[in-house]
Each structure stands twice: as C-alpha cells, then as structure tokens.
Amino acid sequence: DDILLSVRDLKKTFTIRKSGLFGGDHQTTVRAVGGVSFDIRRGECLGLVGESGSGKTTVSKILMRAITPSGGSVTFNGRDGAIDVLQGEGDALRMLRAKIQMVFQDPVSSLSPRMTVENILSEPLEIHQRGDAASRLATVKSLMQAIGLDPRFIKRYPHSFSGGQRQRIGIARALALGPELLICDEPVSALDVSVQAQILNLLKDLQKELGLTYLFISHNLAVVDYMADRIAVMCGGRIVELAPRETLLRKPIHPYTRSLVAAVPFPDLDRPMDFKTLKLSGASDTSAWGPQFRDEGDEDVLSPLDLGGGHLVLARRSADVSELRH
Template sequence: MTDLLRIEDLHVSFAVPGGLLDAVRGVSFRVAPGKVTALVGESGSGKSVIGQTIMGLQPSTARTRGRILLAEPQADGKTAAPVDLLALPRDGLRMRAIRGRHIGMIFQEPMTSFSPLHTIGNQISEALRIHTALPPRDQRARVEEMLALVGFADPARVFGMYPFELSGGMRQRAMIAMALVCGPSLLIADEPTTALDVTIQAQIMGLLRDLRDRLNMAVLLITHDLGVVANLADEVVVVYRGRVMEAGPVGPVFRNPGHAYLKGLMTAVPQFDMEPGARLVPLREVRIDPAQLHGVLARTVPPAPPPGSDPPPLLQVRGLTKSYATKSQSWFLSGTATPPRKVVDDVSFDIRRGECLGLVGESGCGKSTLSKMLMRAVTPDAGSIAFDDGSGPLDVLAARGDALKQLRRRIQMVFQDPVSSLSPRMSVGNILAEPLDIHGIGSKQDRRATSAEWLRLIGLDRGAVNRYPHSFSGGQRQRIGIARALTLAPDLLICDEPVSALDVSVQAQILNMLKDLQKELGLTLLFISHNLAVVDYMADRVAVMYAGRIVEIAPRETLMRAPVHPYTKMLLAAVPYADLDRPLDFAQAARPSTVAAADWPEVFRPGATRLQPVDLGGGHQVLAHPQADATELCR
C-alpha cells in the first residue's frame, strides 16, 4: 500500500432514543505520505468523528464498520504490512503503541485538552515516558527542542509554565509540540486554527507546512476554513452529513467545484471584494420577520435619527486605561521591580447611534478587556465612559443602583463561546426569560410566550423551549445567545467574537441575522473580531488595536483599501483567501508582530515621545509621532 492511511467504507453510528444516528456513512479516502489532506464540511458533518475513530477515541457507544488501514513505518525505514486500526481493541497494547507514536492529534480546544494541574513540560514529556526509554534528562532536552521548533523563544521557561499562563496561540503551539514529540508519521489536526487571530493563524499554518516538509509528515487537516485549505492542502475531501460529496486534488476541486454543496460553502464565505449591499448566501437562511420582531420586544425601540442630522454619539470613551500585575508582583511583597503591564492604554473612541464599529487585533491586544470595561464587568484604572441614548449623557463608571440596572438593560453582550455563556442547568425557555425576570417585565406567562416567540424568530421550533443548551448545535446556541441579549431591546449590542468558532455557513446565517436586526431595530453594534473579512462585511467604521492602544481608526472602505499603519497592513496581509491564485506569503504573514515592529518606520515606533492619534481627514486617524506630517504617513 503506497498510501500512509486509507479509509475504506467507514460507517459510525450512535444509539439515540428512537433508533440509530448515522454520523459517518460509507466514507472512503486516503492520506498520502508527506501530503496534506483536508477534510472539509460544516459542523455536524462527521469530520471530527472520523478523526476520533482513526485514533480509536470514538465514544464507547459508537458502532463502527469498515476498514482504517495504516502503513506503520518501521525503525529500519521500511513499511510493514498495513494494520486495520478498526479491528484493534481500542485500549489494547497495539493501539496504544500506535496512538501518539505513529499518529499524533491536535485537538480543537487546547485549553480543555491540557490538564490545568500539570505543567506544559510534564504533559508533553508523558508521551516520551510511555513510548520511549529515554532518561528524564534526555526527555526534557527533547521536549525543549520541540518547543523551540514550534516557535517558543524560551522553551526552558515554557517547560515549567501552566496552560493558563499561555495565550490561545501559544497553547495551540504547545499542543502541536505534544502531538509531534514522538515523531509520528501522521498528524491529525482538528480545527487547529479555529478562534485564532489572523497573525497567529498564519504562524500555525506556516508551522504545519514547515514541519510537514522537514519531517516528511502526512497531515489530515480537519477544518471548515476554506482559506486555510487553499493555502495548505494537497488534496480535499468534502463531507456532508457523513458522506463524501466531492474529493480530489485541491486545484481541480477549488477551480471547478462540481457539487452544489461545495459551491454553497464558497458563496457563504465573506470576501473583501463584495459589492456594497451584497448579502452572504448561507446554505440555510434564517430571516427575521419585522412585524413579529417588534411584537416580542420588552420596550419600544427609539426611532433612528433623521438622515443628515448629527446626533451626539451613543457611547463616548476617553482615556480608558487598565493595568494588571503579574503573579510575582501580586503574590509577593518583595522583588517587584517591573511596573504592572498596561492591557488597555489610553483608548478613546466614539460609537454613533445606528452604526457598527468593528474592533480588530490579535490575541492579548486588549479587545475583550475593553469590552468588559464598557459592560462594567471590569473597572478601569483611569478614563471615562459616557452613554447617551437621547435623554442626556450618563457616566457609566459612576452609575449605581437603579441607574446601573437600567444601563445594563440598554447595553447587552453576545459572548464568543455560546457553550460556556449559556447555563447547562437551565432550559432555553428559562434562559430567554431570565432578562425579563431580572427587570420585572411582564407576567410569568408573558415571559414564557415571549421566549417561544424568540425561538421561532431565530429559526427554532417552539418545542425547543424545554430543551437544554447541550442539545443544540454551535450555530443554534449562538442564535439563542443573540436572542437573549435582544429580549430587552438594548441600544448597544457588544459582540465579542460571535462567529469565530462557527463554520462558514452558520457564520453567514449569524452575520445576516445581525445585519437584519441592526436594520430593523436601529441597533448600534460594537463588533469585536479577528476575522477582517467578517469585519469588512459587518462594520461601518473599523478600529485596529495593538498592544493596548488603538493604532488606526477609519471608515471601513478607507481602512480596508488604503491602510496607513504597518500593523493594519500586516493584519490584512495575513488573511488567507479561499483562492489558489492569491496564496499567502508565509514569510511575511507568519512573522510575530513583536518582531515585525522592529522594521516599522520610525514615525510609528514609540520612543522618547509618546505616540498620539494623528488626524488624516475624513474620520481617519493613525497613531504616530505628534510631529508627523499626514503626507509622510500616507506614503
């Protein structure tokens, strides 16, 4: 067998009330040595189940048939006769010797895949303790070598750190190191770049490509991101409801897709060159009925300002600053030589009524901390926040008692992770009724009726009112989270990465739904995202945040087509396109921003003079030296 892995007629079923659920139905494909095979499809299509079954990690209730043939490389470089992994006992010695040694796996969520009680080095070393006879000193040397290979500048320090001390991108790198520490011939990467910002995503993609070339390693890439597929894959397998819809080399499949399902996935992806007013085309549309929408709102929606008028901003933020002390500073009284690190540093901006302001930046730049300060979940060290819904400005940071309660009715939030933001102990009906309960709106029967109407509005049947969050898909849970935030008809909706973990078709549903709601309710949105194509589709203006400061803010068309700050240009250059004719320049896109900043023009680099926003006209501002000339900045 010349293929490293061959899957033949794989079936995976689960027993559910009422019969069997066929998650995988007759799937067949191959993974060639040293090549990347992408497994593409929506959430629920069976991609992750296939990956788990290859590793022998499928749930014990799963019923499987078919063949999964692995050509095991031997120590002498030869290849043994293929072994059928599906025929091996899941917890037998042979399968455990293959799992981790010959097949490594990167899981989608590295935070839940790492034990919070053990250090990074201890967890990566575990694979070496199981599969090799290396002494502890050599194990540590091997782990540190692998941590350096995946991009850690100080692997000896990372060895002793705990998972919560690393950012999302760093945890994903550590997960890759753990999967590769034994030198497997096949790496299964299950959504390795989901929920990562574009620069970290480009770094992970570049790392996987380099490791494939350096180690001659095959990769089974499970993803819904067609941009990642176009830049990494050699072959593509498109899966829908457990069946293979289309498969082949990436060139013919992308340039001339034959199946309507793949064509539908491609039309659901936001593009930078979309016509003004163009709408995404999801596979299944969820449309908002304006008449029903206004009938379920807890209060009257204020009228939108007349065209041409210049009302005061709905939200004014001035000089907002927040610092955090590191562990050594806050737990010990001695040795505190370094000052606390500023997470948000002198941030100022306005949000106008009825507009969508996009906020972009990489992980750790302060986006989420800023949103929590606007919600009064985090108290800033300095600065002011003024909210004016037309009845006069209100000091958000000074609000107490009833004023604070009413303010929280006016400002609501949609969180990034719909799983952790919805209580698993409450039915969906109770989740949607809870905001009405807190604010004492309507009778108990009215609240229950309102919950059922909201479910119908977001495309779910009335029977869902008694179901719990775990029984819904990711996209359905996100729609429930949006409905919960809108039951009180807020003036400002803060969306913190609301579509980052969703597949492209469900993402298109949510984005279209938010645009419809903004139009019908006159909603004002603060849309936080790392996906610049999504921000380009949603936002009227865009603010770019780096190292706690807003480095550029401008109308969407200006910022996306004519960026000035080198960091903004770097973010745009790191976006992977689902287009084989526009490949990603990994040499530039995968450079960490801290490294790239050394090459920025002097006018954008902090020095003795503190950088200040420079007005370029037309609502376009960029952070630079105060003495900088606008013409010089725009070169």
C-alpha cells in the same frame, strides 16, 4: 447627537506577582489598555480587530463593568439621557445593564446546561421585573421567532441544539431587554464556517429591524469586512488606526494595519487571519515601524492624527500628514 457611546483615554494595567526561583516575590505591571479613545455612532457597527492580547476583550469587559479601568471615561448617550458607564450605581447601573448587552464567543459555556431555553430567555425579564408570567412567555416566543427557532422548542435544554442554534439563543437572550448597544465578542469564531455566515446575516437583519448598534470584536478581517461600517485596529493595548471600512482595507496607513491587510489580501470566512504567522513576521514589533509611528518615550508622544474623512492613525504629533500617506 448621533454618538451613542463615547470612550475617552481608557487605561487598564494589571499587576502580576511572580515568585522567584530562590524565594522572594516581585511584581510586574502589565499595560493591557493604554489611552484608548473612540466613539460608536447610533445605528452603526464598529469593528475592533487585533491579535490575542491586543486589549480588545479587556475593552469590552470595561464597557460591561466586569473590569474596573485604571483611568478614562465612558459615556452612554441612550434614549433616556446620558449615563456615566464607569460611575453608574443603583438604578442607573440597572438601566445600563438593560441598554448594553453582550453576545459571547462560546455558545456552549455561556448558556447554563441546567436551564431550558424558556428559563434562559425569561431570566433577564424576571431580574429586571418586566411583565408577568404570561407576557414573559409571549416575549420568549417572539424572541425565538426573531432568531429563527421554532417556539415549540422552548422546553428543550441547550445540549439538544447545534452550535449555531445555541448562538442564536445567546443572541435572543442579549435582545430580551431591548438593548440599544450589543457588544459582540468574537460571536462566530467558535462556529463552523458554513454556520458563521448564517449568524452574521441574522445579526445584520436584527440590526436593521431593531435599530441596533454594534461593537463587533474579531480577529478575522473577513468577518469585520462583512459586518462593520468603520474599523478600529488594536495593537499593544492601543488603537493604532481607525477608519471607514473601505478606506482602512484599501489604503491602510499604519505599518501594523498594512501587515494585517497584506496577510489577507482577499478576506473570506474560509481563510481566517493567521495571527501566529503574523506575530512571527514581526508585524507588532514596534522597532520595525517607521520613526513617526514609534513611541520613544520622549515628549513628542503619539496621538491620533486626523487624515480626513474619519481616518485616524496613531503617530507622532510632529509627523507630516502628507508623508504618512506614502
């Protein structure tokens, strides 16, 4: 089976308690993620795009077991067999932690300023009791070489490195335990444009050399266009469209995806997606979408319609597929 991670009907609601002006609390339930389903194939890069608040990071935190979902299932089909990501405890959870790792957005706050590079890279090996001191040191040095940093720098602290070098260290830490899946949450958005391309190329090279699988979260279509094999577009906590990269960028079907692609007709790193302008234009306002894409709260609920060739779009079950294409 070539599916590494299978996500089904993932839901997450948050309860926000607000205090009234004249006393008295009232609760509001916010749906952060509503019925998200997707698969990540072994060896591929699945891009997940959407504006701030669309639910991208919530999905990644659920996959990393940092947040407990309100419903749904996640199955990881690793080399050692299937693991229920949401139910795993003890040894199963420990194994899962080694199999799925994360590269964070901010290379400054994700690295401890009080630890040397050697400490940062050897910590995962110590926690998981891998090898002895000598073999850990050898692993740290080989990780440094893999990310293009001189192993002589292992006694240095993060502040003595540039932003791009720090992100390389973050990537090396994520690779220390030999994971099968890397979740990259906006891994280049905090970096200068000139450095972004270097980090993206490094991630591509590592994917090829180590046979890695990526879930690549970004709000920048240019980055996803460069990295991803398939792209899933999120809006309002749901995946509204999922397709191979070229199909999605050339022939988007959903009105939200069409607005995204129209906003950046020629994606490049120098011109990131301006989601504020897009929001003001009403791209995510569901009332502006065609009736076949709107959830009116009746029985004819929205579901992913298969347009063929791995192209799925969230629409009414009664919608005519040939009409959606126009």
